[in-house]
Amino acid sequence: MRIDIVTIFPEYFGALDVSLLGRAREDGILDVNVHDLRAFTHDRHRTVDDKPYGGGAGMVMKPEPWGEALDAVLEVDAPVVDVLTVDAPPAEPVEGGPIVIFPSPAGEVFTQAMARELSGAEHLVFGCGRYEGIDQRVFEYAGSRASVRLVSLGDYVLNGGEVAVMAMIEAIGRLIPGVIGNPESLVEESHEDGLLEYPSYTKPAEWRGLAVPPVLMGGNHGAIAAWRHAAQLERTRRVRPDLLPPA
Numbered sequence: 423m424r425i426d427i428v429t430i431f432p433e434y435f436g437a438l439d440v441s442l443l444g445r446a447r448e449d450g451i452l453d454v455n456v457h458d459l460r461a462f463t464h465d466r467h468r469t470v471d472d473k474p475y476g477g478g479a480g481m482v483m484k485p486e487p488w489g490e491a492l493d494a495v496l497e498v499d500a501p502v503v504d505v506l507t508v509d510a511p512p513a514e515p516v517e518g519g520p521i522v523i524f525p526s527p528a529g530e531v532f533t534q535a536m537a538r539e540l541s542g543a544e545h546l547v548f549g550c551g552r553y554e555g556i557d558q559r560v561f562e563y564a565g566s567r568a569s570v571r572l573v574s575l576g577d578y579v580l581n582g583g584e585v586a587v588m589a590m591i592e593a594i595g596r597l598i599p600g601v602i603g604n605p606e607s608l609v610e611e612s613h614e615d616g617l618l619e620y621p622s623y624t625k626p627a628e629w630r631g632l633a634v635p636p637v638l639m640g641g642n643h644g645a646i647a648a649w650r651h652a653a654q655l656e657r658t659r660r661v662r663p664d665l666l667p668p669a
């Protein structure tokens with residue numbers, strides 16, 4: 423999979439060099455390219471933001487650097503500007519083409535199902551906004567070139583998209599075949615079957631007065647599976663009842 427990230431803070435993505443994703447990059451499974459948005463500015467101050475039209479607090483990211491950055495990563499030779507008339511129909515996403523993701527608290531919520539779906543893409547582009555957001559026309563322009571999704575990590579506000587993109591890349595990347603050594607470890611995780619995962623234990627059998635549930639040490643695989651399923655249901659009911667179907 424090819425991943426392009428556009429950001430004003432490329433340093434955030436140094437962590438992609440380590441651990442399983444770092445190995446996947448070395449192995450050529452993941453081709454990650456981080457682009458500094460300021461490289462697509464042309465003024466002395468490398469300006470990426472300006473005051474909002476209509477007034478209000480904060481600054482808005484300017485469309486011009488974003489347009490050039492998207493053209494570069496989507497390999498658009500010459501931007502066609504006249505497709506974006508007010509009456510233009512919404513662009514049809516190209517099946518199998520690049521998907522551009524803008525992290526935003528105003529987007530659809532990121533889930534394990536979305537991570538799985540995106541793990542099948544060949545080319546993902548992440549555009550990290552800062553300040554009060556990105557000029558709306560950038561999303562429209564990107565939508566005329568690729569599938570565009572606004573994606574939120576959850577109902578809280580971060581200072582920018584970088585941390586959200588790191589989380590999404592980790593969730594997506596580990597689902598790509600070859601990234602995790604033992605793919606079976608993916609099967610019994612939280613959210614894969616709609617439930618939270620069961621608690622895990624290892625040696626010693628007793629630690630600081632706390633014992634491992636005896637059923638896990640009895641070798642009865644049917645009983646272990648039943649205990650684990652019951653533990654998943656109990657935990658999900660207690661912590662995330664919203665995940666369970668209505669009774």
Ligand code: ADE
Pocket residue numbers: 525526527573574575576577578579580581582583586
């Ligand atoms: N940017 C700021 N807050 C965010 C959130 N909750 N999810 C994704 N991107 C964001």
